[in-house]
Each structure stands twice: as C-alpha cells, then as structure tokens.
Amino acid sequence: MNGMGRQGQRSGTTGVHHQRQYSDNFLESSSNGRWLQSAGLQHLQSSNASSAIPQDFGFYGSVGVGGGGAQGSRMYRSAQRGFNDFYMEPNTPPRRKNSDDSPNEFSPGLLDLHSFDTELLPEMPVSGLYDGNSLYPPVRGRSFDDSEPYLTKQTGRARGLPENNLLKSIAVDKEKASAVAKIKVVVRKRPLNKKELAKNEEDIIDTYSNSLTVHETKLKVDLTEYVEKHEFVFDAVLNEEVSNDEVYRETVEPIVPIIFQRTKATCFAYGQTGSGKTYTMKPLPLKASRDILRLMHHTYRNHGFQLFVSFFEIYGGKLFDLLNERKKLCMREDGKQQVCIVGLQEYRVSDVETIKELIERGSATRSTGTTGANEESSRSHAILQLAIKRSADGSESKPPRLVGKLSFIDLAGSERGADTTDNDKQTRMEGAEINKSLLALKECIRALDNDQGHIPFRGSKLTEVLRDSFMGNSRTVMVSCISPSSGSCEHTLNTLRYADRVKSLSKGNNPKKDVLPPTLNLKESTTVPLSSALQTSSTFEDEQGESEDFDTPEETYEPPPKSLWKKNEKLGSFGFSNAEEKLRRPNGQPKWKETPRVDSKSSHSDDDLNFLLQEEEDLVNAHRKQVEDTMNIVKEEMNLLVEADQPGNQLDDYVSKLNAILSQKAAGIMQLQTRLAQFQKRLKEHNVLVSSSGY
Numbered sequence: 001m002n003g004m005g006r007q008g009q010r011s012g013t014t015g016v017h018h019q020r021q022y023s024d025n026f027l028e029s030s031s032n033g034r035w036l037q038s039a040g041l042q043h044l045q046s047s048n049a050s051s052a053i054p055q056d057f058g059f060y061g062s063v064g065v066g067g068g069g070a071q072g073s074r075m076y077r078s079a080q081r082g083f084n085d086f087y088m089e090p091n092t093p094p095r096r097k098n099s100d101d102s103p104n105e106f107s108p109g110l111l112d113l114h115s116f117d118t119e120l121l122p123e124m125p126v127s128g129l130y131d132g133n134s135l136y137p138p139v140r141g142r143s144f145d146d147s148e149p150y151l152t153k154q155t156g157r158a159r160g161l162p163e164n165n166l167l168k169s170i171a172v173d174k175e176k177a178s179a180v181a182k183i184k185v186v187v188r189k190r191p192l193n194k195k196e197l198a199k200n201e202e203d204i205i206d207t208y209s210n211s212l213t214v215h216e217t218k219l220k221v222d223l224t225e226y227v228e229k230h231e232f233v234f235d236a237v238l239n240e241e242v243s244n245d246e247v248y249r250e251t252v253e254p255i256v257p258i259i260f261q262r263t264k265a266t267c268f269a270y271g272q273t274g275s276g277k278t279y280t281m282k283p284l285p286l287k288a289s290r291d292i293l294r295l296m297h298h299t300y301r302n303h304g305f306q307l308f309v310s311f312f313e314i315y316g317g318k319l320f321d322l323l324n325e326r327k328k329l330c331m332r333e334d335g336k337q338q339v340c341i342v343g344l345q346e347y348r349v350s351d352v353e354t355i356k357e358l359i360e361r362g363s364a365t366r367s368t369g370t371t372g373a374n375e376e377s378s379r380s381h382a383i384l385q386l387a388i389k390r391s392a393d394g395s396e397s398k399p400p401r402l403v404g405k406l407s408f409i410d411l412a413g414s415e416r417g418a419d420t421t422d423n424d425k426q427t428r429m430e431g432a433e434i435n436k437s438l439l440a441l442k443e444c445i446r447a448l449d450n451d452q453g454h455i456p457f458r459g460s461k462l463t464e465v466l467r468d469s470f471m472g473n474s475r476t477v478m479v480s481c482i483s484p485s486s487g488s489c490e491h492t493l494n495t496l497r498y499a500d501r502v503k504s505l506s507k508g509n510n511p512k513k514d515v516l517p518p519t520l521n522l523k524e525s526t527t528v529p530l531s532s533a534l535q536t537s538s539t540f541e542d543e544q545g546e547s548e549d550f551d552t553p554e555e556t557y558e559p560p561p562k563s564l565w566k567k568n569e570k571l572g573s574f575g576f577s578n579a580e581e582k583l584r585r586p587n588g589q590p591k592w593k594e595t596p597r598v599d600s601k602s603s604h605s606d607d608d609l610n611f612l613l614q615e616e617e618d619l620v621n622a623h624r625k626q627v628e629d630t631m632n633i634v635k636e637e638m639n640l641l642v643e644a645d646q647p648g649n650q651l652d653d654y655v656s657k658l659n660a661i662l663s664q665k666a667a668g669i670m671q672l673q674t675r676l677a678q679f680q681k682r683l684k685e686h687n688v689l690v691s692s693s694g695y
C-alpha cells in the first residue's frame with residue numbers, strides 16, 4: 001500500500017475546502033521567454049506606459065483591463081453543481097470572514113496596466129550598480145534604520161541586525177552573482193509525523209552530504225523480504241534537522257541579488273501531498289523580501305528601485321487573485337508573445353510588515369482541502385511574485401518598468417488514484433486537474449531535456465506561468481519535498497526521479513556534477529530518469545563506451561538489521577562493506593571497463609574468470625534495473641495521464657514513445673544476456689582445460 005494508510009485516515013471534513021489560515025505561497029505575474037533576448041530589447045513602448053501611479057500609502061492597486069471581468073468570489077461548491085459545471089468553470093472557496101478582514105486596507109485605487117509589464121527594462125547604466133566599491137561600504141556599521149527611513153515599521157527588528165550572509169555577499173562582484181547555477185535542485189526530507197510514528201513506519205531515507213539513499217523493502221517471489229537501495233545525488237540534500245533559515249540560505253538567498261540584474265528567478269516546491277511543500281515555501285518570500293529591501297535601501301540606494309508584490313493561484317485551470325478578493329484573472333499573450341496576467345493586482349511595498357500582511361492575507365484565501373495524507377492540503381498552485389521595477393530614468397515621476405522578479409510557487413501536491421479512491425468527487429476532480437498540470441510540467445521538462453525545439457508550455461496554465469523559469473537567462477530552484485516514511489516510498493522515489501530529471505536540465509551548468517567523487521556518481525547511475533531513456537538511441541556497443549549507465553551493479557541485497565544500515569560505521573556510506581566497495585571499484589573506477597577480453601587459451605585463473613562472470617552478471621542486473629526504473633516512471637506517468645483525462649491520441653502517442661524505450665532496453669538486455677552466455681561457455685571451456693591439464 002502506498003502512503004501512510006492514506007485511505008481511511010481522512011477526517012469528517014474530507015473534501016471540504018476551507019481557507020488556509022497561515023500557509024502561504026507565492027508569486028509572479030507571468031511572461032514568456034522573449035525577455036531572454038533582452039539585451040537587445042527596446043520595448044519601451046510596452047503597454048505599461050500607462051502604469052499605475054504610486055500612491056501615498058505605499059502600494060499600487062490594479063484593476064485589470066481587457067478581461068478578467070468575472071468575479072471569482074462565488075461559492076466554491078454548490079451541491080447542485082454537476083461535474084461538468086465544475087470542470088468547465090471552477091469556482092473558488094468562499095472567503096472566510098475574518099475579523100481583521102478590512103476590505104479596503106489594500107484596496108486597489110487606480111486603473112493600472114502594469115500586469116502587462118512582462119518585459120524587462122532594457123539595460124541601462126545605473127551608477128553604482130554592482131560596481132564593486134560602492135556596493136555596501138557607505139552604510140556599513142550604521143544601524144539599519146539610520147539609513148533607511150522606509151523601514152520604520154520594522155525598526156525594532158532591524159536595528160542592530162547583524163549582517164546576514166546576504167549582506168556579506170552583496171559586497172561581492174557581479175561575476176559571483178551570475179555564477180549562481182541556472183537550475184538548482186534541492187531535496188528536503190521532513191521528519192516522520194505523528195501518524196507515521198503511531199503506525200511504526202520506518203524512516204527509510206539516509207542522507208549524506210548532497211546525496212541520499214532510499215531503502216525500499218521489496219518481496220521476492222518466495223515472499224521473503226529484501227531491501228533495494230536507490231541512490232541519488234542533488235545539488236543539496238537537506239535532512240529533517242535543517243531549519244527553514246538554512247533552507248532559505250541554500251535556495252533563495254543566492255538568487256536574490258540577481259534579480260536586480262534583469263533576471264527572472266523562480267523557486268518552486270514539488271512533492272507528494274503532505275511532504276512539506278507549504279511548510280518549506282511559506283517562510284521564503286518574507287525572508288527574500290527582507291533581503292531585497294536591504295539591497296534596495298543600501299546597495300541600490302537612490303537608484304529608484306521599487307518592490308511590488310502580487311499573489312495568485314491556479315485552481316482548476318483558472319487563475320484567481322489572492323490579493324483581490326479572488327478575482328478571476330485572464331492569462332493572455334500579447335502581440336510579442338509575452339504571456340501576461342490581465343487584472344493581476346500588484347502592491348508596491350517598502351516595508352517587511354506590509355509584505356507579511358499581504359502574504360498572510362493571500363495565504364488565508366488560498367484553496368485548501370483534505371487529502372488522505374494532509375488534512376490541510378493545498379489544492380491549488382500558489383504563485384507569489386516579488387517584482388523589482390524602476391523607471392527608465394530612476395525617478396518616481398515616470399511609470400516603473402520591470403527589472404527582475406522572483407517567483408515562489410507552491411505546487412499542489414501530486415496524488416495518485418490509488419491514494420484518492422476514498423475522496424469525494426470534488427477532491428478527485430481537483431486531483432485530476434492538479435495531475436494534469438503536473439503532467440504538463442513533466443512534458444515540458446522532458447522536452448527541454450531532449451532539446452526539443454518546441455516546448456509545450458501551453459499545455460497548462462501552470463506551465464505557461466513557469467515558462468520564465470526554464471528559459472534563457474533565468475534562475476530556477478526546485479525544492480523536492482519528500483516524506484521519510486516507508487509507506488510513502490513509492491511516492492518518494494517518483495519525486496526523486498522527477499527531481500533527477502530536472503537536475504539533468506542543468507547539465508553543463510553545474511560544475512559540482514563533474515567533480516563528484518566516483519562513489520557519488522555511481523549513485524546517480526542507479527536511477528534512470530525517463531528523459532535519459534528517451535535520449536538513448538545508442539547501440540549496445542555505443543553504450544559500452546559510456547561509463548555511468550552500465551558500471552553499476554544491481555544494488556540489491558539482503559537487508560541487514562536496520563541498525564546496521566542506519567548507523568553502522570563498518571559499512572560504507574551506501575550500505576556496501578568497505579571491502580566490498582573496494583572490490584567493486586578499485587581506485588574508484590568501474591572495474592568492468594578494465595576487464596580484458598577472455599580468451600579460452602589464456603591462463604587466467606578461476607578467480608579472474610569468476611570475477612569476469614560476476615561483472616557480466618552485474619551488467620545484466622544493472623540493465624534490468626534500468627528497465628524496472630523506467631517502467632516505474634512509465635507507470636507513474638500513465639496514471640497521471642489517465643487521471644488527467646487526456647485525449648486518446650495523446651495517450652497513444654505517449655504509449656508508442658514508451659514502447660520504443662522499452663523495446664530498446666529489452667534489446668540491450670538480450671545483448672547482455674548473449675554476452676553472459678558467451679562468458680559462461682568460456683568459463684566451462686576454461687574449467688575443462690584446467691582439469692585436463694591435471695590441476
């Protein structure tokens with residue numbers, strides 16, 4: 001069974017959507033990748049020429065034009081509504097009546113077109129911008145509010161604030177900022193929760209530096225248990241002891257300075273329902289805002305930068321403004337193929353407290369519900385955006401243009417039919433819609449991974465919004481959240497395989513990948529993302545030349561007592577005994593590559609031949625494992641596809657692609673088996689030779 005006995009654990013309110021009170025999510029108005037060529041952009045005539053005028057109270061309001069007229073504040077569900085009704089026109093949950101819900105506190109004031117502002121401000125000289133010496137020293141040593149009148153609301157906290165890592169890092173030059181990886185994949189493991197502990201579920205994930213091992217318990221044909229290890233390497237692996245502050249330092253902090261350099265950056269969380277996405281994402285925008293404001297008021301003081309916040313969700317394939325009474329929004333492409341969100345309200349902010357209030361307000365309005373694994377599950381993708389703007393001449397008299405933006409996306413949890421059979425129709429329909437968008441995201445990632453010319457960003461609203469995250473001079477941080485429990489093993493493996501594929505998009509951008517010690521690279525080779533499989537078109541002989549795919553022996557072994565694989569220092573980091581590790585990989589090199597071809601007339605010893613035979617078996621096993629992994633991915637994606645109710649032709653197309661992969665893998669196995677048979681024959685001949693020579 002998957003999950004932690006998800007079925008039957010739902011509360012009496014299952015499927016009843018309510019407003020999340022304290023969670024949050026994140027941002028962005030969207031745009032497409034044209035800004036990527038922005039070095040040459042001269043689109044000063046963009047539609048935001050009529051952008052909002054700053055108001056005294058420090059934020060902008062906007063009412064979109066040209067669409068988005070439908071109000072999204074209808075009742076979320078009506079018992080009378082049929083399935084089609086729901087599907088065609090998703091509604092939003094009713095807003096909870098909060099006593100502090102003073103409607104006009106952030107009310108929009110002026111008609112504004114700035115949500116069309118999706119192109120970056122063309123590059124222009126900004127004195128002092130990352131010019132080394134003038135970055136920070138002038139205000140060094142002064143208390144924060146001494147130099148920063150904008151931050152009066154947080155003076156108490158700001159005063160005497162020690163310089164954090166960011167402040168230190170901004171003394172850094174432009175090169176360092178631009179050295180931030182284009183795509184960074186971080187995995188966060190949460191602790192076992194009470195339910196899991198109560199059910200005596202085990203923690204099956206070991207973390208080590210930037211790698212982790214999943215210990216999956218499986219059954220043999222004779223029903224005896226064994227443990228299969230799955231090893232992964234990522235840019236960072238954060239275990240259950242890592243605080244949210246550390247998560248911020250590892251993920252978002254390094255990209256904050258870059259958004260002042262005409263860059264769009266995105267941080268998004270991915271993982272099964274209840275794995276900790278919202279818990280992880282919630283604190284990030286506020287921490288980032290704090291650092292952005294510091295930069296604006298210190299490093300870029302007098303440069304005229306302005307910070308704007310917007311917050312919306314994608315629910316049931318529709319967009320709703322979380323900061324404007326769930327107003328329904330429209331996503332459109334303008335004449336320059338820039339995707340823009342019409343009607344999205346942005347607030348100009350200049351202090352942390354206001355941002356905090358906005359985030360809490362938006363989070364409380366978000367669609368949530370109950371799933372088997374999470375009583376307060378996010379049922380929408382929430383997008384919070386921090387946009388840096390500046391008018392062309394740096395003054396406040398002209399409308400500001402986009403300089404860069406930082407988006408935070410808290411994806412709805414991925415679920416599978418097997419986990420949701422107990423859910424009501426509404427929850428299942430939501431699940432289908434969520435899965436559909438996640439599937440579209442996977443399609444985009446696969447297309448990017450395969451260097452396809454066409455990336456199907458239009459597959460869903462989510463991918464249209466995320467387009468910026470993967471194109472051009474963008475920066476993306478993906479946080480994959482995983483549960484440690486044995487009951488979630490299959491979900492966890494799927495999340496990790498997905499993350500592994502995203503990681504592969506950053507190949508060539510991640511120097512770490514090339515300098516990993518052999519043992520760690522070995523671990524990577526134990527997973528076979530579908531993307532790699534799709535890319536594979538080499539013959540078996542070709543594959544022989546590639547080191548990683550075939551140098552990994554089957555990572556299956558009889559389970560030692562848990563205490564052994566968890567802590568025993570006699571074992572190597574990944575479960576092999578040190579001796580065994582050495583035997584398999586002397587000098588860290590895959591031994592099979594050094595293997596001389598066996599000649600029956602040669603004088604190899606039995607040991608040599610046995611070793612060769614073992615190597616061949618390992619190759620076959622490794623290949624078989626690849627097929628198994630691929631099939632797992634196929635299974636997962638087929639589930640999503642079916643649940644997402646895709647048209648048949650897409651399904652057929654998908655199935656034929658997968659069949660091609662499987663046939664290719666099967667052919668590889670047959671070749672390996674032939675080789676193995678040849679070795680066995682030679683071994684036999686060798687034995688005959690030895691016995692006839694009298695030894």
Ligand SMILES: Nc1ncnc2c1ncn2[C@@H]1O[C@H](COP(=O)(O)OP(=O)(O)OP(=O)(O)O)[C@@H](O)[C@H]1O
Nearest residue numbers: 190191273274275276277278279374377378412413
């Ligand atoms: N690292 C962590 N440390 C402590 N508690 C955590 C951690 N991660 C998650 N939790 C707890 O686990 C529960 C589920 O987390 P969360 O709501 O963030 O999951 P989710 O992935 O956003 O789920 P969904 O997709 O259903 O919205 C929450 O009660 C949360 O407080």
